[in-house]
Amino acid sequence: MNHLRDNTSFVLCGDIAFSESKNKIVTYRKGYLVCVDGICKGAFNELPEEYRSLPLYDYGTRLIIPGMTDLHVHAPQYTFRGIGMDCELLDWLKNYAFQEEFKYYDMQYASKAYSFFTYDLKRCFSTRAVIFATLHTEATIELMTQLEKTGLITYVGKVNMDRNSDNLQEADASASLKATRQWLESIDGKFKNTKPILTPRFIPSCSNDLMRGIGQLSKETGLRIQSHLSENPSEVEWVKELVPESTCYANAYEIFDTMGTPDCPTIMAHCVYSDEREMKILKNHGAYIAHCADSNMNLISGIAPIKKFLDAGINIGLGTDVAAGSSMNMLKTILITHQASKMYYRLVDNNVKPLTFEEIFYLATAGGGRYFGKVGTFKPGYDFDAVIMDDSIMHTMRDISVRERIERMCYNDADDIINEKFVKGKKVYSSIKA
């Protein structure tokens, strides 16, 4: 029995839920979930004969769902989350984000602050995350070193920025690109689960030369890119001035060859103001939208028409966008995503129906998970990323279904219900006392 060799082959028993498609959550009451060598072999009502020799862990009536993917989060902003929530984007960046990120030149500061971030990331619903660091090479390597120890699988970007950012910027494009290459050399071969991603902050922070350089570096290295797109009306206006030859914000990225390809997809956070033209660009390039509803409401940005993007077949995942989002709790992100989409329907365009709970659960798990490959659901062949939760503290009078418990869990969004987390079949966290 080859698959008995290591501890990433086993069977979990419990109340299981996952997205079969964007419109369907399938559930198993006291079902069996099989993991062989870190890969999911499927969920079953009866355990198939061939897996009966595997060790079986019975979680009773606990819930077992796929690990979630946080497609957009700023690690250095974590320790000031929930502060400064009366500002719009550009003021907030200037008065809060940039001032905080500046401090990461100091390695003692960075190391301690990042330890708070990684500690809590390990204990939240996400098993995967795509992360902005700061422009500081050394601090970014420290973050990656800490993340590697968590067992989570992440992308981390040293940020590029060489203009319009007060004292938080590199001297010029060539200095920024040089630092990026040094960063990539320093980490080459060093991490298994923590991957680099090119991270030009956004057009206002990056000169044309820098943007072009990042585009070239991506082509040369095969590294992916993440950035921000069409978040706030003032920002969109500013980009029009900065790149007057562009037909739209997304086209500005296109001009600099940073919109990626389906094989090397770029993540664009927000897309609140992306119109049909931008949708076409996003789709043609196979880009991922990181939808950050919490952040978009907090910074008074607006609401992205995600239902429209989803129906158009654009890749989408959810991001907490800490610290413009106030928490890394993806259940809260789900709840707020639902509310935002309902308000888009009610207040902006009643031709765009609200996202269903099914669709949002899909985006939080399989939608964002796809960025990492076969991740985010329990279909056979997918990486075995799972979160086990005890929701028994939420008393009810009914025999509620597993599907209803999943919805209730998201709408109550408490993260202290998490018991255990698995990434690729490896248990990375447990709060259960032995």
Place this chain on the structure above:
Amino acid sequence: MNHLRDNTSFVLCGDIAFSESKNKIVTYRKGYLVCVDGICKGAFNELPEEYRSLPLYDYGTRLIIPGMTDLHVHAPQYTFRGIGMDCELLDWLKNYAFQEEFKYYDMQYASKAYSFFTYDLKRCFSTRAVIFATLHTEATIELMTQLEKTGLITYVGKVNMDRNSDNLQEADASASLKATRQWLESIDGKFKNTKPILTPRFIPSCSNDLMRGIGQLSKETGLRIQSHLSENPSEVEWVKELVPESTCYANAYEIFDTMGTPDCPTIMAHCVYSDEREMKILKNHGAYIAHCADSNMNLISGIAPIKKFLDAGINIGLGTDVAAGSSMNMLKTILITHQASKMYYRLVDNNVKPLTFEEIFYLATAGGGRYFGKVGTFKPGYDFDAVIMDDSIMHTMRDISVRERIERMCYNDADDIINEKFVKGKKVYSSIKA
């Protein structure tokens, strides 16, 4: 020293915050908060001589804030919170709320279900609440009995409904009014902290005769009234058909003499679609708006222009509106109220500025507290309602101010930070191990 006689006279020391006005939160780092006979004597940087003989309890760097008021919550809906969140109001009432409330004819069921509600209400940020029960007299008395034991101060309404509500309705107006009188007689003199409030559900559920009867009963007994107003577009349309002689929904209540007076104010939940005409009616009657942003987004109702109401001098408090709101956690209500008000500004009317955090904190404490008298702040003469919280689990790298900690606490909205709760100087809850 008269005020040493009982245990409702003492001094608390800690990091204190409360609303001085709707635009200002005042804070004290390691300040002193004085309670004499259950009444607040003020907050001080140095403890005045006259209070130095009182017992002093030092909470170190814990936060001390006024207890909050939940101005609108449905107790019987609590055990299905977070379920059915893809519906609009009228469907949700039919498919979820009414079906659940129907079960409260069964006292065994009611008693158990209400025990879950009261247990959690005692442990949340609210020290006061205005509550809908069901139409069942006996179950409503059971709820009041349980609430009285919590030490919280509440209003509870046996619901009136005699039409359009499937099997959840009373035979007719006179049966409903008779049951209401019986309920009032049964509880007469029975409770100290748990007061009755007349509760016609809303116009669609109450015949004209019933509405008029409630109006008369209020005049006769001096009892206050609570109901729902202008929540959802379909509901507003329906009321127009049901009371064709009314000029608006609020006027329909006026016609039946149920809009109250400044001395006997009615609470109207929602007011999402209240225009200038309704604002005038609300203001003239001294009515309170229970703003329920969480519920209004969940049921796709819309967003109430609270900033406009506030500037017009209308009385306003916040409501969780469980189970259309998914939680009794008022911090979550604050966070969502802020987001809702930002989206109203961004998406509906950019002449209506977003509520500030200061204003929302005020609404959650002093705004709703006013309904109960001098409640919801730590100014001298106010009832001593306080919540003590330990937010030290939220690590930060800065020496953040008390004001910033209050905002961060609301934006993180975890309720497990609550340590102790006082109502009128009486400690009603403590999670601190002796």
